[in-house]
Amino acid sequence: MWRLHQFPLCPFSRKLRLLMGEKGIPFELWRENPWEGTEDFLALNPAGRTPVLHDPDKRVTLCDSQAICEYFEETVERSPMINGTATGRAEIRRLVALFDENFYFDVTAPLLHERMKKRLVLRQPPDSKALREAMKMAHGHLDYIDWLIDNRPWLAGSTMSLADLAAAAQISVADYLGGIDWKGHEQTLGWYSVFKSRPSFRPLLTERMEVIQPPKHYSEIDI
C-alpha cells in the first residue's frame, strides 16, 4: 500500500489526500516533520518537502505534490481531475499553480510560520503584523475565488477539478490557523461548504496538529 509521508497541516499533502480520496486510492499516513531535515527523509526526497509517496514493497518513491497528482491522473481513470480540452487543462493547471504558489506564499506559509513553527519549533510568540498581513492577502485571494464562482460552477469550469482540490487544501490550512475571515465571501463559503461534506474531505477536518487547535467553525459543515 502507498505510504504518504506528511504532517496534518501540510497543504500540498492535503491536495494529494483529496485527490487520492476522490479516486479511491488506498494509502496509509506516515507522520513526517520535514523541517527537521532528517537524513532518512532527505534520502526519500532531496527537496526536503512533503508530500512523499512511497511503496516499500514495490520500491517506488514519488515526490512533489503536482508530479504525484499528474501520475495518478495518468494511471487511474476514476474521477479525472485534469480533464477537458488542452486549453481547459491549461486553465486547471494555471489555477493549481496560483493556489500552490501565490496563495501559499501570501497566506498559508506565513500562517504556518507564525502559528505552527513558532509555537512548536522556535518557541516564540507570533508576530501580529505578519498575521494581519496574511489575513489581508487572504481577502484578496478570496475575492478572486468569489469572482471565479460568480462565473463558473467550479473554479476552473463546469466540473470539479484539481484546481478546486488545490484551493480547498490551502484554504483549509489557513482556516485551521484562524487566518480566514469569511465575512463578505459568501460565494467562496458556499463552494467550500459543499466541499467540506465530501467523504474525501472529512478525515482532514477531524485531524488535529498537536497543541494547535482550530477555531470552532473549522470542522463544521454548516457555518
Add this chain to the structure above:
Amino acid sequence: MWRLHQFPLCPFSRKLRLLMGEKGIPFELWRENPWEGTEDFLALNPAGRTPVLHDPDKRVTLCDSQAICEYFEETVERSPMINGTATGRAEIRRLVALFDENFYFDVTAPLLHERMKKRLVLRQPPDSKALREAMKMAHGHLDYIDWLIDNRPWLAGSTMSLADLAAAAQISVADYLGGIDWKGHEQTLGWYSVFKSRPSFRPLLTERMEVIQPPKHYSEIDI
C-alpha cells in the same frame, strides 16, 4: 503568432523558450517588468508572474510556465519532453519542481534580488552575505546535478527532457549573475556546455538585461 511576455532574466520564461525552441513553435518576445504590477499585465495574469503566452488573434492566454509546457506537450508531438512510463514522467516532473522551486528559491531568486532588482529598481548595493549564501547553495545543487549525470545520460534518464530544460534555465540566469563557481563541477559543466550549443539556447545567451553584464564565460560554448 504567440506573444511571450517575459524579461531576459526570468528563468521560467527561459524554460518555456527552450521548450518552444526545441519543438519549433514560433513566437515573438514581448518585454514585461512583472515587478511593476501594471493593470494590463495583472489582467493577463492575476498571479503577476512571467511567462504569459498570449495569442491576440485567437484570444487565447496561457499562464504559468509549467501549465504552458504541459499544454505544448499535449498539443505538439515534436520533441516530446515529458516522455516515457508514468513513473519516468513523475521523475521528470519531480526534477522540474526541484529546479523551479528549490533551486529558484535558494539560488536564482536571491541573485535576481541582489544583482538585478537592487540595481534597476531599488538603487541599492547588493548584500555580499546574501550573495555568498546563494553561491553556497548553488554548490549544493550542482553537487546533486553532478550525481545525477554520473548515473544517467540526461538528468531524468536516457533522453533529454523538461528536467534538463528547467535546470539549464535556472543555471543560465544564475551564471549570468555571476552566481555559479564551476570549479569541481566537471560533470554538470560538460552537460551544460553541450546544452549551450543547441539552437534553442543560442538566442538566450546573446541577450542582455540593460546595464547588467554577465561574466565573460557566460555565452562562450567552450569554457
